[in-house]
Amino acid sequence: MLDTSSDSGPQPGIHQIIAADGTLHADEVLSPFVADVSDEQLVQLYRDMVVIRRIDTEATALQRQGQLALWPPMLGQEASQIGSVRALEEDDFIFPTYRENGVAYCRGADLAGIMSTWRGTANTGWDPHEFNMATPQIIIGAQTLHATGYAMGLTMDGKESLSIAYLGDGATSQGDVHESMVFAASFQAPVIFFCQNNHWAISEPVGLQAHSPIAGRAPGYGIPSLRVDGNDVLAVLAATRWAGARARSGGGPSFIEAVTYRMGAHTTADDPTRYRGVTELEEWGAKDPIARVRALLTARGKLDAGREAEIAGQADAVAAELRAGCINLPDPDPMALFDNVYTGDHAILDRQRDHFARYLAGFAATESATTTLEGSRS
């Protein structure tokens, strides 16, 4: 009944600058936006990707070791994350999903803070206003409306700035994403919809969500879109700059479909062998976003063994910091349950808090030997 034949791989019409083999290709639309990118800057982008891949590896390991409750890998999507975030200005506001942990790192969020969500010590781990980046959104698609509203606010404020909403291919099916595009178009809001089409929504192939290429939807709302190779950091950088220039100059919303691939599991709780074959993995492995930049930089003589080692060393240091930060995250105090539900007094909740404090105090008083609550009574 369902035709998932479409969109099974990169297709004509996907803009690209760095091919999978590391060769450079001029793209009429994109190239002008990255003409200024020096080799040294490309090394920085490479470094970013290596570091966030290392973060991903370390977090995955921490989950296996029981230090994280869950982790949503970004393996394979490094170019999409780095290319997009590095195109933004500091005061551009980011509304991510749960998977943009590499983006959060680049924005300056504390590694332990990032991990706190996945360890379960906190709902989210940084101050959105400090980094101009909202914390992870788990409700699929919800953040696209927040980004649109924020961008409407930017227009009201007369600010030459923008907001960007990250979303997945699966998310494009949600009503909220549609309503975001309607509002963004109506109010010509300076928002970028940045869709990482990583080909899967848990076990569901992108063909189930979109019978035709995702980027083809935006024009129907009057929103220009680009479909780019999401494993090509320069293409992503260029596309995001294109959209950014539009937003900043009053051009309104843009939509980017970054065609990439989720090389890992959906999350560490997922078992992708149940729904996808190795051929696809191999095919996409050959299009690795990092390997192609390494090939390019190496070919240009900008990446020798020493530089590679230095970058790897930095990545390891970040990983070590992450591990230490994560493991040392303290369990929250039970009374923290009641914090920040409201900004002020709340008679009912305050009463519950007082009662619970008495309840806990009873344990402290009568059962000083007991360390866990569960079952201590029986």
Place this chain on the structure above:
Amino acid sequence: MLDTSSDSGPQPGIHQIIAADGTLHADEVLSPFVADVSDEQLVQLYRDMVVIRRIDTEATALQRQGQLALWPPMLGQEASQIGSVRALEEDDFIFPTYRENGVAYCRGADLAGIMSTWRGTANTGWDPHEFNMATPQIIIGAQTLHATGYAMGLTMDGKESLSIAYLGDGATSQGDVHESMVFAASFQAPVIFFCQNNHWAISEPVGLQAHSPIAGRAPGYGIPSLRVDGNDVLAVLAATRWAGARARSGGGPSFIEAVTYRMGAHTTADDPTRYRGVTELEEWGAKDPIARVRALLTARGKLDAGREAEIAGQADAVAAELRAGCINLPDPDPMALFDNVYTGDHAILDRQRDHFARYLAGFAATESATTTLEGSRS
């Protein structure tokens, strides 16, 4: 901040067969679908439009006279309603909004039943399974999902039939409409999305909902669409037949934007003079759907005074039937409150029913002189 300049009137790209002045024009896409329509059949379509306009006038009058609580006029949209419904087979299933009362009449629904909703004696007034037509949907956009699901069921049943969802221009902003298109495209469901762009959603102009023409959205989902003159009954008939042929032959969903105009108020509770000018009304008055067919038929000698009088007589008879049916609708019995909430027993509700019966019985027993409940006690 908002640009409502687009889409302020009929535009190039709108398919048309009968022009506003009643002249016929061949349309490459549409004409083949109505090549078989005889003059006599066109008279029937004319008759339909005259009758439902008379229904509309009568219902509006009944509302003014306090016999209906509310009425949503269809004035100006007769061609859209008649052209679409007359393209359908009996076993095609219709999911309307609140405004398709002309469609319901053509489907055979009892006039008093139709009125019961607007008089307030019943939520809705006919059996959907009897007429293959759902009852009015008030939640904007919700019915498009129902139509899509129904069409998925048709595919499962291997039936060469279809469902059609009516929706307004305002409705296109709702998430449900988007999700319908996603599902319809994914499952290649035999559903027609029939959007009457009547230029207004209460006080909001269509430009607020859609920065670009509405029909331009469907192709992004892989759903073919047509933009037709919604005041041209042949164009609408043809477009619906086009979509119907696609659906019946396994071609999947289609989208039709019928560009029309709401000549009346949103409902009888609305005061359109607060938000729109007379120029627009005059402009659209000149494009009346009925006048152009009258001109065409008269020019062809198919409509003389006798025929006109006969049709008017039929319309008046229908109006009289409507009036009588409406006025004679009995107020429901208070105990009907509890009917049909569940298909079977429900301990809580059954208890409330029993208690309420006792409560009413108390009045009957002790205050036989009192006819109204409210205030009888004080």
Place this chain on the structure above:
Amino acid sequence: MSKLTLTQAINAGLRKSMEDDPKVVLLGEDIGTLGGVFRVTDGLMKDFGSHRVIDTPLAESAIIGTAVGLAYRGYRPVCEIQFDGFIYPGFDQIVSQVAKLHVRTHGKVTMPLTIRVPFGGGIGSPEHHSESPEAYFVHTSGLRVISASNPQDAYTMLRQAIACDDPVLFFEPKRRYHSKGEVDLDADLSRAPAMGAARVVSAGTDATLVAYGPLVPTALDAAKAAADDGVSLEVIDLRSLSPIDYAPIVESVRRTGRLVVTHEASETLGLGAEIVAAVTERCFNYLEAAPVRVTGFDIPYPPSKLEKHHLPDLDRILDGVDRVLGRPNSLSGLEG
């Protein structure tokens, strides 16, 4: 003091809030040129411009969701939901975003949204136009929920809601929109009764009658009718539905020993359930009879020709009072 209808009072409250704080913006369907289907926002677009009074496309999830984004940006959005029954498409954004963002961000982000919802029945409307969905939001932690029953409260409480850093659902008793009352437009907000405070609107000694929104006038009528019958009812206007201010209710019930709660919403898990449970917990030893609920039935809102039977009216409330007083009533002779 000015004599205003409830809609005029809300309009004045919006106007005053917008004058006081440039960050207050309104979003909703038909609120601009039309001034809202109930004319509550009449004239505001003209006076404040279309960047502060925003006619939005027809999509409730987006109305709430973009308001969330505006709040991130430092705005104080006031969203209008056209009718009670149209709030559900926005439910996810309210429950999973508006209610949770403050706690999600450990207090870093505030969500000072106000969501205005004309609610309740009695206006002869078709389906979805007469519902009482307040219980859904009272059950949702992270929200505040209030309902005014008169013009002065509407004016003051709306301003308090807009000034509040927490998200507030403001339920407007639409069938009382045309009721008039004196409103002090210049009163100092800091001296007004707290937004969260219930109020005794009629003192009494025999039983406590709790109501809110559209049923407060009905409850007051009941108190008058009961007085004629020699029964003294204390009527409390809840005003705040979440959190509920139990202090005056508990004080009253400890005196009267008897409690009746009335609302239009269905009985099962309507606010009456919480009030009866909480008052029983707090006043068990003072209760002389089981508390009584007089509410809408557990049915979807009925067609308008039936609504007068569904909605608690004077007689239904007085029957409930008889019940709590152990006087002859419709359930006399029934066990449990």
Place this chain on the structure above:
Amino acid sequence: MSKLTLTQAINAGLRKSMEDDPKVVLLGEDIGTLGGVFRVTDGLMKDFGSHRVIDTPLAESAIIGTAVGLAYRGYRPVCEIQFDGFIYPGFDQIVSQVAKLHVRTHGKVTMPLTIRVPFGGGIGSPEHHSESPEAYFVHTSGLRVISASNPQDAYTMLRQAIACDDPVLFFEPKRRYHSKGEVDLDADLSRAPAMGAARVVSAGTDATLVAYGPLVPTALDAAKAAADDGVSLEVIDLRSLSPIDYAPIVESVRRTGRLVVTHEASETLGLGAEIVAAVTERCFNYLEAAPVRVTGFDIPYPPSKLEKHHLPDLDRILDGVDRVLGRPNSLSGLEG
């Protein structure tokens, strides 16, 4: 009899229903090839085909809304909502369509949908994966709501829900998914206890303890612990949350004079509110103490490292039992 986990029992119930009635179709995210994120639908797509086990695009409103359309067409759709916190985008379709279509059409259209919702906490998950939204649906007239606490009930009640012509929300206690029990797969459905019937799962005399879903095993543990302490608790598994079957509860409370209700959902307008209110109405003269609620706090579900403090556990329940029995407890010495 077979020894099955709760997920296996649900899987078996789905399979049996699909075998018995070709009109039963499943819709949801990842329910096909993957077999659901909890493997509840494991193997069903393989055995029944992708036209009966439908992996849908990622959109909850559409899952419910297309199921409504399928019901119009004579199907009996069983929708899976992946986690409790993802039901809200489908809320409008549930509340305004699923719940109301039968009454809207004066009984002409039936909506035999089953909506499966894995719910509740205790599994160490991030936000939105551990909620208890059942009260929203219990307050919604036109729906039936049930929750099974063990494999046999899960198997039977799911089959009953699917066979029921009314829409049923089926809340699955996800933290008990791996608990095992004997299941009679061949039992005659017509002889099984009614879907709407509560069940006394442990007889007792001193107090009545009402629980449902994930807390039933905890309640049974509490009864054992209390017995060691000389207190005899009668534990009732609610099974049906809407309508609630008050007969066995009332019978029990009239004997014990004392009631404790426990659930994971927040206290305010959680099911405990309704049960306390309704039991007080029905048993006022038999109550020897104010009924007690032991519930989650009025907070959005907390991060997983805090959930053990939020969820009622053995100790919290026993503290509530002490309270209802007037024994020393955490609130001793507090007034009201």
